[in-house]
Amino acid sequence: MPLTRDAPTFLAVMEANKGIIYKVANAYCRDPENRKDLIQEIVIQLWLGFPKYDEQFRITTWMYRIALNVSISFYRKENVREKINAPLRPDIMDLTEDIGTPEPDSDIGTLHRFIRELREFDRAIILLYLEENSQQEIAEILGITSTNVSTKISRIKEQLKQKFQALKS
Amino acid sequence: MEETELMALWKSYDRKLEQNLVLNRKNTEDITRMKIGSLLGSMKPVKLFTIIIGILWIAFVDTIIIATWSYASPFFLVSAIIQVLLTKAAIVVYAYQIILIYQTDISESLLKTQERIARLQSSTIQITRILFLQFPVWTTFYISDALIKNGGVTFYLIQGVVTAVLTFLAWWFFTNIKFENRDKNWFRLIFAGKEWEPTIHAMDLLGEIEGYKLVK
Numbered sequence: 001m002p003l004t005r006d007a008p009t010f011l012a013v014m015e016a017n018k019g020i021i022y023k024v025a026n027a028y029c030r031d032p033e034n035r036k037d038l039i040q041e042i043v044i045q046l047w048l049g050f051p052k053y054d055e056q057f058r059i060t061t062w063m064y065r066i067a068l069n070v071s072i073s074f075y076r077k078e079n080v081r082e083k084i085n086a087p088l089r090p091d092i093m094d095l096t097e098d099i100g101t102p103e104p105d106s107d108i109g110t111l112h113r114f115i116r117e118l119r120e121f122d123r124a125i126i127l128l129y130l131e132e133n134s135q136q137e138i139a140e141i142l143g144i145t146s147t148n149v150s151t152k153i154s155r156i157k158e159q160l161k162q163k164f165q166a167l168k169s
Numbered sequence: 170m171e172e173t174e175l176m177a178l179w180k181s182y183d184r185k186l187e188q189n190l191v192l193n194r195k196n197t198e199d200i201t202r203m204k205i206g207s208l209l210g211s212m213k214p215v216k217l218f219t220i221i222i223g224i225l226w227i228a229f230v231d232t233i234i235i236a237t238w239s240y241a242s243p244f245f246l247v248s249a250i251i252q253v254l255l256t257k258a259a260i261v262v263y264a265y266q267i268i269l270i271y272q273t274d275i276s277e278s279l280l281k282t283q284e285r286i287a288r289l290q291s292s293t294i295q296i297t298r299i300l301f302l303q304f305p306v307w308t309t310f311y312i313s314d315a316l317i318k319n320g321g322v323t324f325y326l327i328q329g330v331v332t333a334v335l336t337f338l339a340w341w342f343f344t345n346i347k348f349e350n351r352d353k354n355w356f357r358l359i360f361a362g363k364e365w366e367p368t369i370h371a372m373d374l375l376g377e378i379e380g381y382k383l384v385k
Binding site for chain 1: 171172175176181186187192278280281374377381
C-alpha cells in the first residue's frame with residue numbers, strides 16, 4: 001500500500017525512526033546546541049523531501065541518506081538553512097535522562113569519540129554497520145558497491161580495534 | 170575490542186537511547202506547518218551581500234565607462250572594461266554555484282550528493298582565480314596621455330616593472346590555484362581563515378571521495 005504523504009504519516013515515520021536522526025546527528029555534531037540545530041535541519045529536509053520519497057527504497061534508507069547528507073553538509077557549515085520564515089523552538093527531540101553524551105571515559109563514550117575521529121564517509125559506514133544495516137543497504141545509502149562496503153568495514157573495524165588496544169596498553 | 174563486544178556495546182547504548190528519546194510532536198508538527206523560506210531567504214546574508222556589492226560595483230564601473238567613453242584615456246577604458254568583465258564573470262559563476270548547491274537533491278546517495286556539493290563548493294576557488302587575473306589592470310587604469318608624454322624614464326621603468334610583476338603574479342595564481350595544489354603551504358596560506366574553511370573542507374572531502382572510488 002502506498003505511503004500517504006501527509007503530516008500525520010510523516011509524524012508517525014519520525015516517531016518510529018527518531019533514533020536514526022538522533023544517532024546520525026550525534027555522530028557528526030558533538031556540541032549539544034549545534035546538535036539541536038542539526039536535528040531540526042534534518043527534520044526540515046525530511047519533511048521537504050517526504051512528497052518525493054521513492055518507495056522502491058526502504059523508508060530507513062531514504063532517512064539515512066537525508067540525515068547523513070545534511071549532517072555532512074552541516075559539518076561544513078555551508079548548506080545550512082540559516083533563516084527560516086517561521087521561528088522554531090529547536091528542541092525536536094528530548095532525552096528523559098542524559099545518555100546522549102556518555103561519560104568520556106566509559107567504553108561507549110570512547111567508542112563515540114573514536115567514531116567522531118573517523119573521516120566523514122568512514123563514520124557513516126561504521127554507524128550504518130553498528131545499526132545492523134546489511135552491506136547491500138549500506139551500499140545503497142552511500143552509492144558504492146557492496147564489495148567496497150565490505151572492504152571499508154573491515155578496515156574501519158581494524159582501526160577501531162587498534163585504537164581500543166592502544167588505549168588499554 | 171572484538172567485533173561482538175563492539176556490537177553489544179552499541180546495542181546497549183541503542184536500547185537506552187530508544188527508552189529515553191522522546192520526539193517532541195508539537196515541534197515536529199510545527200515544521201510540517203511552516204512555510205520554508207525561498208532560496209533568497211535561506212541564503213547566508215554574507216553571500217547575498219557579496220553578490221549585491223558585486224552588482225553595485227559592476228553598475229558603478231559600467232556607468233563610469235559609458236559616461237567617460239568619449240574623452241577618457243584608452244588605458245583607463247581598457248583597464249576598466251577588463252576589470253568589470255572579470256567581475257561580471259565571477260559574479261555569474263558565484264550565483265550559479267550557490268543556486269546549484271541549494272538545488273542539490275539530498276535524498277540521492279551520499280557519495281553522489283556530497284561529490285556534487287563539494288565540487289561546487291571547491292569551485293569557489295575558480296572565482297578567486299578569475300579575480301586574480303585583474304591584478305595588472307590596477308596598475309594601468311590611471312595612465313593618461315600626459316603621463317605617457319611626460320613620465321620620463323623613471324616612470325616607464327617603475328610602471329613597467331610593477332605591471333610585469335603583477336601580470337606574472339596574476340598568471341601564476343591563475344594557473345596554480347587548483348585542487349591538486351590544495352596541500353601546498355602557499356595555498357593554505359592564501360585560503361586561510363574562517364570564510365574559506367568550507368571550501369577547503371570540501372576539497373578534503375573530495376580527496377576522501379576519490380579514495381572511495383579507487384576501492385573496487
